[in-house]
Amino acid sequence: IAGITQAPTSQILAAGRRMTLRCTQDMRHNAMYWYRQDLGLGLRLIHYSNTAGTTGKGEVPEGYSLTRAPTDEYPLTLASAGPSQTSVYFCASSDSGGRGTDTQYFGPGTRLTVL
Amino acid sequence: GQNIDQPTEMTATEGAIVQINCTYQTSGFNGLFWYQQHAGEAPTFLSYNVLDGLEEKGRFSSFLSRSKGYSYLLLKELQMKDSASYLCAVKDGDYKLSFGAGTTVTVRA
Numbered sequence: 093i094a095g096i097t098q099a100p101t102s103q104i105l106a107a108g109r110r111m112t113l114r115c116t117q118d119m120r121h122n123a124m125y126w127y128r129q130d131l132g133l134g135l136r137l138i139h140y141s142n143t144a145g146t147t148g149k150g151e152v153p154e155g156y157s158l159t160r161a162p163t164d165e166y167p168l169t170l171a172s173a174g175p176s177q178t179s180v181y182f183c184a185s186s187d188s189g190g191r192g193t194d195t196q197y198f199g200p201g202t203r204l205t206v207l
Numbered sequence: 208g209q210n211i212d213q214p215t216e217m218t219a220t221e222g223a224i225v226q227i228n229c230t231y232q233t234s235g236f237n238g239l240f241w242y243q244q245h246a247g248e249a250p251t252f253l254s255y256n257v258l259d260g261l262e263e264k265g266r267f268s269s270f271l272s273r274s275k276g277y278s279y280l281l282l283k284e285l286q287m288k289d290s291a292s293y294l295c296a297v298k299d300g301d302y303k304l305s306f307g308a309g310t311t312v313t314v315r316a
Binding site: 123125132133134135136137140142146148150151182193194195196197198199200201 | 238240248249250251252255257294296298302303304305306307308309
């Protein structure tokens with residue numbers, strides 16, 4: 093693999109079910125991020141993490157849980173999915189872990205529909 | 208909160224020039240990014256500005272004025288493949304990028 097991969101590509105889920113979105117990067121980047129993208133709202137940060145152990149909540153953290161072990165994986169879990177979590181989810185990573193330019197590179201996204 | 212504004216849509220003719228403006232009001236500033244996103248695909252990095260002035264990269268240029276909270280992305284010699292959404296994003300801390308809603312550019316033949 094090269095870059096960032098996400099799985100699944102798309103998923104339709106019944107409300108109340110548990111779902112884990114997977115994200116893997118092979119660029120040895122320090123920092124990883126999860127965003128959701130909704131029509132008219134743009135990309136909004138859910139959570140971020142770096143290999144030094146720094147984690148933080150973004151703009152829309154509620155309803156999601158995350159782990160970062162091993163360091164090239166960053167799965168996002170919806171413990172009990174709700175219709176408001178219908179969205180396109182993008183995982184991203186960056187090299188500097190916050191320092192300097194620290195350009196973020198995005199995975200191909202997961203389209204999640206919660207009915 | 209963060210406030211990043213950019214026009215919703217723009218239309219231009221193949222071979223022309225289009226300028227996408229972005230204004231921002233954020234609690235901090237650590238640089239401004241422009242990303243391109245084709246429909247159904249991931250955002251891809253275009254440019255980064257942290258100091259005032261113009262950064263040129265081929266057909267694309269990006270300008271920043273920190274005192275005015277203003278940036279623009281200039282697309283020259285438009286091609287059909289430039290039809291996409293263009294996202295303005297401000298790095299307002301060590302990690303966080305705050306994005307505008309995006310500008311959809313349609314290039315017509």
